[in-house]
Amino acid sequence: MVKLIQRHSLKISLLMLLILSVSVTVASAGEIVLDQKQELEDGSTSLDKDEIGQEFTPTMSPLVAVEIKIRTANTLGDDTIIVNIRDSTIDGPILGTSSQLVIEGFEGWIRFDFPPIPLDPGSLYVIEVEVSKKTFAWYEGPGDVYPGGQGITFGDPYMDDFVFRTYAELNEPVGGELLPTGSILSILPIILAVTLITLSPKILGKK
Incomplete structure:
Protein backbone atom coordinates (compact mmCIF):
# COMPACT_ATOMS: atom_id res chain seq x y z
CA MET A 1 0.00 0.00 0.00
CA GLY A 30 6.12 38.75 -24.35
CA GLU A 31 9.78 39.18 -23.38
CA ILE A 32 11.56 42.13 -25.02
CA VAL A 33 14.60 40.91 -26.96
CA LEU A 34 17.36 42.55 -29.00
CA ASP A 35 16.90 41.99 -32.73
CA GLN A 36 19.13 44.21 -34.91
CA LYS A 37 22.19 46.23 -33.93
CA GLN A 38 25.18 48.17 -35.21
CA GLU A 39 27.40 49.17 -32.29
CA LEU A 40 30.73 50.02 -33.93
CA GLU A 41 31.76 53.68 -33.53
CA ASP A 42 34.06 55.81 -35.65
CA GLY A 43 32.91 59.40 -35.42
CA SER A 44 29.48 61.04 -35.52
CA THR A 45 27.23 63.07 -37.78
CA SER A 46 25.24 66.12 -36.71
CA LEU A 47 21.50 65.53 -36.43
CA ASP A 48 20.68 68.71 -38.31
CA LYS A 49 20.38 67.07 -41.70
CA ASP A 50 17.07 66.53 -43.47
CA GLU A 51 15.97 62.94 -43.95
CA ILE A 52 18.65 61.32 -41.81
CA GLY A 53 18.16 57.71 -40.81
CA GLN A 54 19.31 54.11 -40.77
CA GLU A 55 17.88 51.18 -42.69
CA PHE A 56 17.42 47.85 -40.91
CA THR A 57 16.09 44.40 -41.71
CA PRO A 58 14.24 42.78 -38.79
CA THR A 59 14.11 39.07 -38.08
CA MET A 60 11.34 39.36 -35.48
CA SER A 61 8.02 41.13 -35.06
CA PRO A 62 6.59 43.28 -33.58
CA LEU A 63 9.07 46.10 -33.05
CA VAL A 64 8.66 47.72 -29.63
CA ALA A 65 11.77 49.86 -29.10
CA VAL A 66 14.74 51.50 -30.81
CA GLU A 67 17.95 52.82 -29.28
CA ILE A 68 20.37 55.24 -30.91
CA LYS A 69 23.68 56.47 -29.53
CA ILE A 70 24.17 60.22 -29.60
CA ARG A 71 26.36 62.93 -28.12
CA THR A 72 26.11 66.66 -27.51
CA ALA A 73 27.88 68.38 -30.40
CA ASN A 74 26.87 72.02 -29.88
CA THR A 75 25.69 74.17 -26.97
CA LEU A 76 22.37 75.10 -28.50
CA GLY A 77 20.02 73.91 -25.79
CA ASP A 78 17.82 70.94 -25.02
CA ASP A 79 15.85 69.38 -27.85
CA THR A 80 13.04 66.92 -28.44
CA ILE A 81 14.30 64.11 -30.66
CA ILE A 82 11.67 62.31 -32.72
CA VAL A 83 12.14 58.83 -34.16
CA ASN A 84 9.90 57.55 -36.94
CA ILE A 85 9.79 53.97 -38.15
CA ARG A 86 9.20 54.07 -41.90
CA ASP A 87 8.34 51.32 -44.33
CA SER A 88 10.98 50.53 -46.99
CA THR A 89 12.44 54.03 -47.55
CA ILE A 90 13.23 57.26 -45.71
CA ASP A 91 10.08 58.81 -47.20
CA GLY A 92 7.92 55.70 -46.91
CA PRO A 93 4.77 55.44 -44.77
CA ILE A 94 5.31 56.11 -41.06
CA LEU A 95 4.49 52.98 -39.03
CA GLY A 96 5.21 54.42 -35.60
CA THR A 97 6.56 57.53 -33.87
CA SER A 98 8.26 58.10 -30.51
CA SER A 99 9.96 61.13 -28.97
CA GLN A 100 12.26 62.02 -26.09
CA LEU A 101 13.28 65.33 -24.56
CA VAL A 102 17.10 65.22 -24.42
CA ILE A 103 19.07 67.57 -22.19
CA GLU A 104 22.08 69.40 -23.59
CA GLY A 105 25.23 67.64 -22.37
CA PHE A 106 23.80 64.15 -22.80
CA GLU A 107 25.95 61.44 -24.32
CA GLY A 108 25.07 57.77 -24.68
CA TRP A 109 22.25 55.45 -25.66
CA ILE A 110 18.73 56.84 -25.73
CA ARG A 111 15.70 54.58 -25.99
CA PHE A 112 12.48 55.20 -27.89
CA ASP A 113 9.54 52.95 -27.03
CA PHE A 114 6.67 52.22 -29.41
CA PRO A 115 3.33 50.49 -29.22
CA PRO A 116 3.96 47.12 -30.92
CA ILE A 117 4.60 47.73 -34.63
CA PRO A 118 3.98 44.65 -36.81
CA LEU A 119 6.88 44.16 -39.21
CA ASP A 120 7.55 41.71 -42.01
CA PRO A 121 10.79 39.91 -41.07
CA GLY A 122 13.27 40.11 -43.92
CA SER A 123 11.83 43.34 -45.32
CA LEU A 124 13.52 46.73 -45.20
CA TYR A 125 12.56 49.50 -42.75
CA VAL A 126 14.08 52.85 -41.79
CA ILE A 127 14.78 54.53 -38.45
CA GLU A 128 14.32 58.23 -39.22
CA VAL A 129 15.54 60.82 -36.69
CA GLU A 130 14.13 64.34 -36.56
CA VAL A 131 15.39 67.32 -34.49
CA SER A 132 14.70 71.05 -34.32
CA LYS A 133 18.20 72.15 -33.25
CA LYS A 134 21.82 71.29 -34.05
CA THR A 135 22.61 70.27 -30.48
CA PHE A 136 23.21 66.55 -30.95
CA ALA A 137 25.15 64.21 -33.22
CA TRP A 138 24.52 60.54 -34.02
CA TYR A 139 27.42 58.11 -33.65
CA GLU A 140 28.35 56.23 -36.81
CA GLY A 141 30.44 53.21 -37.67
CA PRO A 142 33.56 52.80 -39.83
CA GLY A 143 31.88 52.43 -43.20
CA ASP A 144 29.08 50.18 -44.40
CA VAL A 145 29.39 47.61 -41.61
CA TYR A 146 25.74 46.63 -41.11
CA PRO A 147 24.62 44.04 -43.70
CA GLY A 148 20.89 44.65 -43.24
CA GLY A 149 20.79 48.22 -44.56
CA GLN A 150 22.67 51.47 -44.84
CA GLY A 151 22.83 54.90 -43.33
CA ILE A 152 20.94 57.77 -44.95
CA THR A 153 21.57 61.53 -44.98
CA PHE A 154 19.65 64.12 -47.02
CA GLY A 155 17.51 61.23 -48.24
CA ASP A 156 20.44 59.51 -49.97
CA PRO A 157 22.67 56.55 -49.05
CA TYR A 158 25.47 57.52 -46.66
CA MET A 159 28.98 56.06 -46.54
CA ASP A 160 28.64 54.92 -42.90
CA ASP A 161 26.05 53.03 -40.88
CA PHE A 162 24.75 54.72 -37.76
CA VAL A 163 24.88 53.19 -34.27
CA PHE A 164 21.54 51.67 -33.29
CA ARG A 165 19.65 48.78 -31.72
CA THR A 166 16.14 47.49 -32.36
CA TYR A 167 14.02 45.44 -29.97
CA ALA A 168 11.14 43.07 -30.61
CA GLU A 169 8.53 41.45 -28.43
CA LEU A 170 8.92 37.69 -28.35
CA ASN A 171 5.48 36.34 -29.15
CA GLU A 172 6.34 32.71 -29.82
CA PRO A 173 8.73 30.42 -27.93
Missing part, protein backbone atom coordinates in the same frame (compact mmCIF):
# COMPACT_ATOMS: atom_id res chain seq x y z
CA VAL A 2 2.73 2.48 0.98
CA LYS A 3 4.81 1.60 -2.07
CA LEU A 4 1.79 2.03 -4.34
CA ILE A 5 1.03 5.46 -2.92
CA GLN A 6 4.67 6.42 -3.36
CA ARG A 7 4.61 5.30 -7.00
CA HIS A 8 1.47 7.30 -7.76
CA SER A 9 2.81 10.29 -5.85
CA LEU A 10 5.88 10.18 -8.05
CA LYS A 11 3.71 10.14 -11.17
CA ILE A 12 1.74 13.14 -9.91
CA SER A 13 4.95 15.00 -9.11
CA LEU A 14 6.34 14.33 -12.58
CA LEU A 15 3.08 15.49 -14.14
CA MET A 16 3.22 18.73 -12.15
CA LEU A 17 6.83 19.35 -13.20
CA LEU A 18 5.93 18.78 -16.85
CA ILE A 19 3.01 21.21 -16.70
CA LEU A 20 5.04 23.83 -14.86
CA SER A 21 7.90 23.56 -17.35
CA VAL A 22 5.48 24.25 -20.18
CA SER A 23 4.04 27.16 -18.21
CA VAL A 24 7.48 28.71 -17.76
CA THR A 25 8.06 28.48 -21.52
CA VAL A 26 4.74 30.15 -22.22
CA ALA A 27 5.47 32.88 -19.66
CA SER A 28 8.61 33.80 -21.60
CA ALA A 29 6.40 34.98 -24.45
CA VAL A 174 11.42 28.86 -30.11
CA GLY A 175 10.38 25.46 -31.40
CA GLY A 176 6.80 25.62 -30.22
CA GLU A 177 3.44 27.21 -30.82
CA LEU A 178 2.49 30.08 -28.57
CA LEU A 179 -0.27 29.32 -26.08
CA PRO A 180 -2.33 32.10 -24.48
CA THR A 181 -0.49 33.49 -21.49
CA GLY A 182 -1.69 31.85 -18.30
CA SER A 183 -3.77 29.21 -20.08
CA ILE A 184 -1.74 26.33 -18.70
CA LEU A 185 -1.65 27.80 -15.21
CA SER A 186 -5.40 28.36 -15.22
CA ILE A 187 -6.19 24.71 -15.96
CA LEU A 188 -3.46 23.25 -13.75
CA PRO A 189 -5.78 22.71 -10.72
CA ILE A 190 -8.32 20.94 -12.95
CA ILE A 191 -5.69 18.62 -14.39
CA LEU A 192 -4.39 17.74 -10.94
CA ALA A 193 -7.90 17.19 -9.56
CA VAL A 194 -8.83 14.83 -12.41
CA THR A 195 -5.57 12.96 -11.93
CA LEU A 196 -6.18 12.51 -8.20
CA ILE A 197 -9.79 11.38 -8.73
CA THR A 198 -8.63 8.85 -11.31
CA LEU A 199 -5.87 7.44 -9.14
CA SER A 200 -7.68 7.48 -5.77
CA PRO A 201 -9.83 4.32 -6.32
CA LYS A 202 -6.77 2.42 -7.48
CA ILE A 203 -4.79 3.47 -4.43
CA LEU A 204 -7.55 2.94 -1.87
CA GLY A 205 -8.61 -0.37 -3.38
CA LYS A 206 -5.22 -1.93 -2.80
CA LYS A 207 -4.29 -3.59 0.48
